[in-house]
Amino acid sequence: FTVIAPDGVVLGDSNEEPEMMDNHGGRPEVSSALAGRSKAVVRFSSTLQKSMMYVAVPGYKDGKIVRVVRAAVSISFIDDSLGMMRNRIILAGLIAIICAIPIGYFLSRRISQPLEVLTAGAREYAAGQLDNRMISFGTIEFDHLSETMNLMADRLKERIEAIRRHDRQQQAIMESMVEAVIAVDRDEKIISFNRAVYKFFDITDIEPDDDAIIGRSVYEVIRNGPFQEMVRNILASGENIEADIVVGQNPQVRYLRGSGSAIMSIAGESKSIAGAVVVLSDVTRMRQLANMRREFVANVSHELKTPITSIVGFVETLQNGAIENRADATRFLEIISRQAGRLNAITDDLLTISSLEQAPDISFEKVDLHSLIKLAFSACRVLAEARNINLKHEMDTDLQIEANSRLLEQALINLIENGIKYSDPDSEICLSVLADDGGIVITVVDQGCGIEASHLPRLFERFYRVDNSRSRALEGVGGVGGTGLGLAIVKHIALVHGGRVAVESTVGVGSKFIITLPNRSDQPNDIS
Secondary structure (H helix, E strand, C coil), X not given: CEEXXXXXXXXXXXXXXXXHCCCCCCCHHHHHHHCCCCEEEEEEECCCCEXXXXXXXXXXXXXXXXXXXXXXXXXXXXXXHHHHHHHHHHHHHHHHHHHHHHHHHHHHHHHHHHHHHHHHHHHHHHCCCCCCCCCCCCCHHHHHHHHHHHHHHHHHHHHHHHHHHHHHHHHHHHHHCCCEEEEEECCCEEEEXXXXXXXXXXXXXXXXXXXXXXXXXXXXXXXXXXXXXXXXXXHHHCCCEEEEEEECCCCCCEEEEEEEEEEEEEECCEEEXXXXXXXXXXXXXXXXXXXXXXXXXXXXXXXXXXXXXXXXXXXXXXHCCHHHCHHHHHHHHHHHHHHHHHHHHHHHHHHHHHHHHCCCCCCCEEEEHHXXXXXXXXXXXXXXXXXXXXXXXXECCCCEEEECHHHHHHHHHHHHHHHHHCECCCCEEEEEEEEECCEEEEEEECCECCCCHXXXXXXXXXXXXXXXXXXXXXXXXXXXXXXXXXXXXXXXXXXXXXXXXXXXEECCCEEEEEEEEECCCCCCCCCC
């Protein structure tokens, strides 16, 4: 320590004699203190021959600086102190680090282990394993996160199940549709379809599953020109388009009615065509029914026009004077009577078919088939004897069936008369009845000229005749002979009873007509 007067003279020093010391007024720390400011200075001391740090402060008396007190310390002392502090700090740090390593490891494992479990759980959720649940970790933060993830998994599972359920319902609806549905994107690649597409277009070279068809070009899957053109027009115009499409060739031709519209993508206020969806309906049956209806009207007109024209013609002949010639008048009146009878027979048969098609309430009862066959043979006996045709029957004893006796008798009569018409004289017609699986099989076999295979599919249509000339030769004999409706009536009677009718024939050998009836009367039937 050094005490210095205002003029710089050393008044006292803790290490040296004041008289031996220089004037200190020019020292920076002293001059600063004399100016009223404390200042610290580091410099080499010529007195002590080493670097020192000096700090001088003014001393006041009555408001005036009367002395300066300066403290000096060796820099090496500071370095030693700092070194000692540094060593202590390093030692304390090493001790802290050594103590912190196990503590840090424990704490890191306490944090990282739950994070690893949560990360693994998140991966399972991402893989779709939503039934797994996060455990409790014993810490509030991780438990909250675990509960949140479990709640998220429950919500995701519910939404995924709802989407899957909706997808299954949509797929079930699509698959249950009779119509074929196919959707394509803007690039004309298939994005959705149902199994009816395979059926309608007879697709056999592609497996019927989504992986085999989704994403493929519609032109690659469905090779049908009108359909492809329809898809192109929808994507080009964005309008609803309908078209008739024919698939296959006769006799396997299929008529389809296509209705298509564009799939629109809406982004803000702008719209663009994103694809097209086409619904196809199979109208083959409707086309066939329409053709049959046209043929029926034409046939009815022809069948009715022939006798009416004949009647009108002979009536006019009689009116023009032929009635005066008794022989001609008698012959003309016989022709008129025969043609009127034919008109009456056609009308009766049309009414019969109409009543059967309307599915009226038909009563069923236990019918003894042996007695029914006797009645049918009795009704056909005159026609059979006229052509010297023998009628015989074979049947199991005591066979009964739930049926309408009047209709079933008419069916047997029609089949027997049909056999008589197309059998050669001195031949035989055999009617057999057998029990089969709880039902009855009735077979009528003739020894006629037989029927070509090309006629068999249409044989039970109304007014369809294999040989018009032979049918017309027996007009007026046997109730319905010659109307062209006898076999059609047989078919409808079988359908009313819940059964079916079939025919087998060989040209030059004969024909076999088969009626198969279930032994019940309460079965609903479609006879359209």
